[in-house]
Amino acid sequence: MDAESEQAGKLRSESEHEMSGETPEPAPVAVRVGWRVVRSIGPALIVVSVVLGPGSILAASRLGADHGHALNWLLAASSLLMMGMVMLGARLGIALPRTPCAELAARLGRPVAAGIGLIVFLIVTCFQVGNNTAVLAVLRVPTAAGSDGASGLGRTIAGLLALNGLAVASLFGFRNLYALVERLLSLLVLLMIVGFAGNLLLARPDLIAALKGLLPQWPEALRSGFLPLRDGATVRDPLGAAPALVATTMSVAGAFYYAYLVKEKDWNRERLREGMVDTLTGIAVLGGVTGMILMTAATVFHGQSDATPLRTTTDLARQLEPMFGPFASTLFNVGLFAAAFSSFLVNALIGGSVMADALGLEAQMGSRPVRWLTVLVLGSSMALAVGFTAAGASSVGIILLAQALTVLGLPALALAMIYLATRPEVQRAGLVPRWLLGIAVACAGVSIILALRKAWELWLRLAG
Secondary structure, three states, X not given: OHHHHXXXXXXXXXXXXXXXXXXXXXXHHHHHHHXXXXXXXXXXXXHHHHHOOHHHHHHHHHHHHHHOOOOHHHHHHHHHHHHHHHHHHHHHHHHOOOOHHHHHXXXXXXXXXXXXXXXXXXXXXXXXXXXXXHHHXXXXXXXXXXXXXXXXXXXXXXXXXXXXXXXXXXXXXXXXXXXXXXXHHHHHHHHHHHHHHHHHHHHOOOHHHHHHOOOOOOOHHHOOOOOOEXXXXXXXXXXXXXXXXXXXXXXXXXXXHHHHHHHHHOOXXXXXXXXXXXXXXXXXXXXXXXXXXXXXXXXXXXXXXXXXXXXXXXXXXXXXXXXXXXXXXHHHHHHHXXXXXXXXXXXXXXXXXXXXXXXXXXOOOOOHHHHHHXXXXXXXXXXXXXXXXXXXXXXXXXXXXXXXXXXXXXXXXXXXXXXXXXXXHHHHHOOOOHHHHHHHHHHHHHHHHHHHHHHHHHHXXXXX
């Protein structure tokens, strides 16, 4: 209890120091409480930052604009599946004597472990392409009206290089990389919670309609089919942004990585219960932020015949107009930038850590192999994002496509977690109850369906 009291006192003094500027009483108290809640979430911040990235923001905005509150239940169900998978990841981190890929290598052979590591590496790279594209879109906004495309793009690429350079410098410039990442995410998440919650309140959503949206229903507009289909010269997904939202919210890669974070924090059985409360709170809070974005878009966009199609980040920025008026575009892009930056380094670290473990190298967050493999993720994803943007592809389209492509590798990760959870020694430890295995099986089923749909869509595109 002494350590916890000291920690609480430290957080309290930090909050009071940071907020001692202009506002006297009640506001700093509320912010201090929010800061303590966010800081108490611990490792969950690192995993759920994957959930609250540009892809989930754009997908939630699209769904809210197109279907109102009708798909609120889809976000809630995806968040519950994510909670179950993270709980499983935490228990695997405690029950297994080695890290997940090291266990797979010992039981099934190094090639299997390397395959799982490569899947995570590619998934993370796809996420990172979306993050880089979001940053490029934000950096281009100030120059779009007053400069030519080539020079504007050149300046934004320079800005993106600087941001990736800052991430690389952080990788090699700080000894305690975990503490740096957790502290940075605490601040960014708190700012996003305050901003999106205030935006939602001033938009004055229909709370009754939002609650009704938690009851499973399927909008009429989505009943034209389940599989992607060819529509003339283009391939159209009748489910729109729904698969992308499910894939980003139900981040199996993040849940898989949670076992590594549990080992990084050296959790044991006694710490598990307290840690799970913090973890589930974190996922609920950040899943709730995605819900705020969906509800705001449903309130501002849905049903408006003169609404601008959501093809660019500037279109999406209009959801901030109820709160910020003509400054909506700038402020939305600042929020999008914060979401991208919050998951910028974390996504790359996940890929670097799991790939290092899969190759039999040291897999701690601050180890040299993890740092260099993380640099590889940062560099390759930045190059892809710059190439797509220079070719004139839509920023929203790139982000949603990059997020959706991650679904191809999700089944293998879900099945790997189920395999490890059903090992006799893990079952004898009594850490993985049957109901949790049931959630994992359901998550694997959803992942397989999403992967098959995406494979069919890619086949239609290639065949055309």
